[in-house]
Amino acid sequence: MSSPFISTLVPASLLLGWELGAATTVIDEATFSRPSAIMRAGAMAIADGSLLTATYQTLEAASVGLLFGTVAGVALGLLLGLQRFLELASRPTVEMLRAVPAIAFTPLALLVFGFGLTMESVIVAYAACWPVMIATMAATRRIEPRLLEVAAVLEMTHSERLWTILAPAVFARVVVGLRVAIGFALVVSVTVEILFNPRGLGYSLILAQQSFKPDLMYAHIVWLALLGTIAGALSSQLDRFAAPGRP
Amino acid sequence: MKPGYITVAAIAGLIGTAQAALAQEQLAIGFPPSIDMLPAIVAHENGCLADAGYASSLTVIPIATNIPPALLSGSLQIGMSTPTILLPAVENGVDLVAVAGGTVMQAGNEGVSLITRPDLKITEGSQLKGLKVGVPGIMSVADLVFRKWLTETGVNPNDVTFIEVPLPRMAEMMKSGTIDAVVAIQPVLGGLVAAGIAERQAGEFFSDAADGAIMALWSASGEWAKAHPQAVAAFRTCLDASIPWIIENRAAANEIGAKYLNFSTDFTPAWRTKLDAADFDFYETISREFDLVRSDADTSKLIFAGE
Numbered sequence: 387m388s389s390p391f392i393s394t395l396v397p398a399s400l401l402l403g404w405e406l407g408a409a410t411t412v413i414d415e416a417t418f419s420r421p422s423a424i425m426r427a428g429a430m431a432i433a434d435g436s437l438l439t440a441t442y443q444t445l446e447a448a449s450v451g452l453l454f455g456t457v458a459g460v461a462l463g464l465l466l467g468l469q470r471f472l473e474l475a476s477r478p479t480v481e482m483l484r485a486v487p488a489i490a491f492t493p494l495a496l497l498v499f500g501f502g503l504t505m506e507s508v509i510v511a512y513a514a515c516w517p518v519m520i521a522t523m524a525a526t527r528r529i530e531p532r533l534l535e536v537a538a539v540l541e542m543t544h545s546e547r548l549w550t551i552l553a554p555a556v557f558a559r560v561v562v563g564l565r566v567a568i569g570f571a572l573v574v575s576v577t578v579e580i581l582f583n584p585r586g587l588g589y590s591l592i593l594a595q596q597s598f599k600p601d602l603m604y605a606h607i608v609w610l611a612l613l614g615t616i617a618g619a620l621s622s623q624l625d626r627f628a629a630p631g632r633p
Numbered sequence: 634m635k636p637g638y639i640t641v642a643a644i645a646g647l648i649g650t651a652q653a654a655l656a657q658e659q660l661a662i663g664f665p666p667s668i669d670m671l672p673a674i675v676a677h678e679n680g681c682l683a684d685a686g687y688a689s690s691l692t693v694i695p696i697a698t699n700i701p702p703a704l705l706s707g708s709l710q711i712g713m714s715t716p717t718i719l720l721p722a723v724e725n726g727v728d729l730v731a732v733a734g735g736t737v738m739q740a741g742n743e744g745v746s747l748i749t750r751p752d753l754k755i756t757e758g759s760q761l762k763g764l765k766v767g768v769p770g771i772m773s774v775a776d777l778v779f780r781k782w783l784t785e786t787g788v789n790p791n792d793v794t795f796i797e798v799p800l801p802r803m804a805e806m807m808k809s810g811t812i813d814a815v816v817a818i819q820p821v822l823g824g825l826v827a828a829g830i831a832e833r834q835a836g837e838f839f840s841d842a843a844d845g846a847i848m849a850l851w852s853a854s855g856e857w858a859k860a861h862p863q864a865v866a867a868f869r870t871c872l873d874a875s876i877p878w879i880i881e882n883r884a885a886a887n888e889i890g891a892k893y894l895n896f897s898t899d900f901t902p903a904w905r906t907k908l909d910a911a912d913f914d915f916y917e918t919i920s921r922e923f924d925l926v927r928s929d930a931d932t933s934k935l936i937f938a939g940e
Contacts, residue, residue: 417805493702500708501692582699584663584692592695595801596666597895 419601428605436590437609444579444586445613447503448571451510455571456564459515463522463560464552473523480519488513488574492582502585506578513574514567521563525556561624568621572614587613657688660864664713665697666894668744668819669736669849669902671886673711675879676871678889685867693893697770701729704854710861711868714852715774716916717925719935724926728855730937731908732865733872735849739903740840745775745848746822747838748831749814750807755835758786767798767806767815772925774848774916775816775839781919782838790923807831820898847905847912858937866939872906879904908936 401421407413408420415423431437466473466480488509499505529551537547579588587606594602660682664670674691676682682689692709694700700712701722711732722729738745749755753764761783768776780790798806800821806812807830814835817825825831839846851868858865879886880901887897913932920926 414805414808496699496702497706500706501703502708581696584694589695593666593693593895595799596695598801599895 415600417600419604423601424604424608427599427601428609431590431602431605437587437606440585440587440590441609441613443503444572444575444588447506447578447586448510448575450503451507451575452514452567452571453511454507455511455514455567456518456560458511459518459563459567460522460556460560462515463519464526464556466519467523467526467556484516484520488570489577489581492578496582501583506575506583506586509578510571510574513570517566517570518560518563521559521566522556525559526552529555565621565624568617572610572617576610657683657686658861658864660687660689660711660868661692661709662689662711663692663694663700663703663709665695666693666896667713667849668890668894668898668900669904670713670894671879671890672872672875672904672906673851673868674890674893675875675886676868678892679875679878681871681874682867685871687864687867691893701727701852704729704852704857707857710857710864711851711853714850716847716850716913717772717774717777717920719850719852720913720916720920720926720930723935724928724930729852730855730858731850731935732853732858732937733851733869734847734905734908734912735851736847736902737905738839738843738846738848740837740844742901742903743837743840744819744822744900744902745839746817746833747779747814747835748817748822748825748833749835750810751829751832753813755814757835758783758788758838761814761835762788762792764813765794765796765811767796767803767812769798769800769816769818771795771797772923775818777916777919777923777925778839778843778846779816780923782842784922785842804828804830819900819902820896823898823900843915846915847908848902850908853937855937862939865937869906869939872904876904876906910936 404413404418405421408415408418408423413420419427428437466476491512492505492509495505495508499508533551533555534547537551542550575586576588576591579586580592581588583589587610591603591606591610594600594606662673662677664673677689677691694703694709694712697713697715698718700709700714701718703709704712705727713735714729714731719729719731736744747766753760755761766779768779770776776795783790783793796812798812798815800818803812803815803817803821804825807815807825815825815831816838817831822833826833851872853865883899883901887899891897910933913930913935917926917930917932921929
């Protein structure tokens, strides 16, 4: 038997059991719906455009937040990695801020920015910033000091140092931090939408629950699982840039 | 008229229409999915607010406590609220005012009630001692009035375990026995009883303790209301116009409401747009009794007087 066939055995059996369980009322359909109803609800949501609009809104916020979070993380990581005094001075503050879950800032962000893309992106950026910053800072500290001394002797400009010494040295680690941040971005954006922001997949999901449409709610969960898988596959492709020789 | 003039006139007409649309003042209205909010939905959908010169938009906000920060940030201009959201907010210095009434409790037409597991055969409050009761929101209007009713029936609320249960999860939690009773709201209330999951035999706690009390209302930031008294007046007028229309056209109103609420119900709450300081006095007293607020509030200042 081929391995793809074996891999589909377990989920297919579970889905079939679920469908039969709901059909024979062993499983409460009002709570757990059934696979065929979920697929139908998902197909209808795709056909009327609501699922795709919500997907766009979630991915938009996750991407914008990830972009700003990554830029801020790299900048902070380089700065604190190169400036030992600054790193020491800011360490307690950074550690304290890093320990606060990004979602805890959402009530404040709602007051400042109101509903919408900005509020959600800011929260995602906050969550995405830390893994990138830590990875960048660790990589910067590992740079051979003699390289920096040579750069000083050669009177390299900041830009030259950045592109000839720093960027190649930290790139692989930044990619690792970015991969972690990509996972955070989707989770945080959907959570913000579920709890606070009336847009995107999280909002559609909670509205489906509040409207007593469990099939549509599960369709959103399945859709999010698919998106998460795609995001994971794409982020693993980043490794090719970080380590081109690796298969 | 020459073709050139016709084109110019058409373009001018289009620009004029676009300018008129832009000139309309934005009125973003937010509310949780509840039948109580139907007059505002009808006011928007039937064009009353647009006719009054407002570009209204409706947003369903699943969690009511997210509405005050949205009002303060300017994402919403008017949002659904309750006395138990408004009182602690104002006590803590948040600039919120009530701009219109929503629904009131009406004995014989209760849209909120206590329903219990059929196997428990509960017919009075004293039987709730030691049981787990689900409420749609801890320290919500329904929760506080239920606690007040318990004390009036001789039950110490501390002898009851309160569990916050979202309306869509009430059925499964009742069926699984996780909770013994639940304070439910229409249409969930009727659905659970009709399905035999719960029975409604324990008396009508809300109308017993607070008949005629305001249950939901409309609020805005004080700053916005002061700057836009005409908008508040137009909103009140449109609510007043929508209520009789809903009552006369129940099926059509249900259809309009379903666009935003995603459900329809035959239940018709008692709507009242006029507010009075006395509406808050009862809630202020019970809010202090159950530690939701600590200080005395000037309830007359909670209501925006208008122009």
